[in-house]
Amino acid sequence: KFPAPGANVPRPCRRVGGQRRRMSAMGFNVGLRRRRRCVAGGGVEAQCRGNFVCRFLRSICALGVAVPASLLAPANAVKARLSSGLQLGLQREVQAVMQMIDWEVQNQLPPWLSNIEAGSQLGVAIVLGQSLQPDGTPSKVLIDRARRAKQLLDEGVVGKVIVSGSDPAGVGTTEAAVLARVLRGAGISNEKIVLESQATTTAENAWFSLRWIPKGTGRLHLVTSDFHMARASYIFESVLSYFYSALEVKYANHEHWGARQYPRLGLQLELVQSSCGSDAGLNQDNNPRADITARSLARRAMDELRYLGTMEVSNSLYGPPRSHIQYIWPVQIDVKLDPDDPQRFSTAMARAMLAVRAFCSCRAPPEGEGHQLEYPLDLPTWNGQPRDEPWDQWQWERVNSQCVATPPIPTEA
Numbered sequence: 001k002f003p004a005p006g007a008n009v010p011r012p013c014r015r016v017g018g019q020r021r022r023m024s025a026m027g028f029n030v031g032l033r034r035r036r037r038c039v040a041g042g043g044v045e046a047q048c049r050g051n052f053v054c055r056f057l058r059s060i061c062a063l064g065v066a067v068p069a070s071l072l073a074p075a076n077a078v079k080a081r082l083s084s085g086l087q088l089g090l091q092r093e094v095q096a097v098m099q100m101i102d103w104e105v106q107n108q109l110p111p112w113l114s115n116i117e118a119g120s121q122l123g124v125a126i127v128l129g130q131s132l133q134p135d136g137t138p139s140k141v142l143i144d145r146a147r148r149a150k151q152l153l154d155e156g157v158v159g160k161v162i163v164s165g166s167d168p169a170g171v172g173t174t175e176a177a178v179l180a181r182v183l184r185g186a187g188i189s190n191e192k193i194v195l196e197s198q199a200t201t202t203a204e205n206a207w208f209s210l211r212w213i214p215k216g217t218g219r220l221h222l223v224t225s226d227f228h229m230a231r232a233s234y235i236f237e238s239v240l241s242y243f244y245s246a247l248e249v250k251y252a253n254h255e256h257w258g259a260r261q262y263p264r265l266g267l268q269l270e271l272v273q274s275s276c277g278s279d280a281g282l283n284q285d286n287n288p289r290a291d292i293t294a295r296s297l298a299r300r301a302m303d304e305l306r307y308l309g310t311m312e313v314s315n316s317l318y319g320p321p322r323s324h325i326q327y328i329w330p331v332q333i334d335v336k337l338d339p340d341d342p343q344r345f346s347t348a349m350a351r352a353m354l355a356v357r358a359f360c361s362c363r364a365p366p367e368g369e370g371h372q373l374e375y376p377l378d379l380p381t382w383n384g385q386p387r388d389e390p391w392d393q394w395q396w397e398r399v400n401s402q403c404v405a406t407p408p409i410p411t412e413a
Helices: 052-061 068-074 086-100 139-153 175-185 202-212 229-250 297-309 312-318 339-359 397-405
Strands: 021-024 027-032 036-039 045-048 123-128 160-164 193-196 218-223 268-274
Touching: 045 160, 052 123, 086 268, 123 139, 123 193, 139 175, 139 218, 139 268, 160 175, 160 202, 175 193, 193 202, 202 229, 218 229, 229 268, 229 312, 229 339, 297 312, 297 339, 297 397
Parallel strands: 123 160, 123 218, 160 193, 218 268
Antiparallel strands: 021 027, 036 045
16 A cells, blocks of 8 residues: 555665774775664665675665675675775675676666666656655655656556656655655566666756666656656756757767767657645645645645746756756757757647646645645547647746636635
8 A cells, every 4th residue: 555645655765773983994994883783685685784895885785786796795805805805805705796796787877788678668767756755755746746757667668657756845855765765565576666866857867767768668657746857857858859969960870880870769648647735734835944745736836837938947968058957957948949949849849838737726745645636638649749828938828827816716614
């Protein structure tokens, strides 16, 4: 079963005894530290003392690379060798670890080695994270997205699920980790879940997930909420277009490839319906410091439209100096250089305006099992061109203004 919003989800790691001592040698903190019982790659549970190589293994495991439990024994043995040949011993251990890790689970950039197989029916889902609640628990929005991913797995539409999101809210755990726990609690095995724990933005969700595309994948199923899909799909399409084009230029003169098209993923939009919520008294729309989970669906839909209409999304894809918001973003995507961007942007704006019109009567946060909205978002329009009138540069402002003036849905006594 999926947990109730705000419910505590068991964490996979815990500390077990031991005393903490540290000594510094050649810049590394080594010695006995608190011991952890941690889940290693493949679901194997093992103990690891916190020396340098063990910490290195944990960081590799956190990136989603499968680390066999057999590596933990040689890692613990490093401490015994520190007294003689410290530097040489550490180098040999790290080299041995690097050689034993199966790097083939990651996608390769050269097109003839890529895990992407154009036209393949094999699909992978990517579930976009959302800021966790202040206590680190998942919101209803996040649980609904996980529920949709489980449905895709159960129906055989996808073989694996990439859960994506770091900890931009600073609550002490990543969105990806919480999504993975929710899925495991619903009966999904570790082998079906891929953790992407770096992304702090939707653009980074798209970019960093490309690293974990399974072999033979032809379809990428984008799982996110209805109020977020317009912006998310625009960003994913822009990032994928840049990715393909950049690598086509890089390998245009390569003897193994030449001027062929880079294999492409078919992007499928998996819209997760939102509920209006039942208590408009929880609305914190006018509090700029309020947690995002306390904002109404109407406000969230209007914000998504505003991000697109003010060109904040397009500028953030490029980064400084066009955008002063600096994340981990590793590339500069100039959407003006993409001939397909005008049509892509027009589609995103039409989708966003549809969402605002649908949700402008919903003034409660979507955290309760409240009134289920009946709105004009039918799924076929979201995998094609939305049916909407042509829009001008300032139409989005008029749509938002009209939404503000729309009366809320009456609350049942």
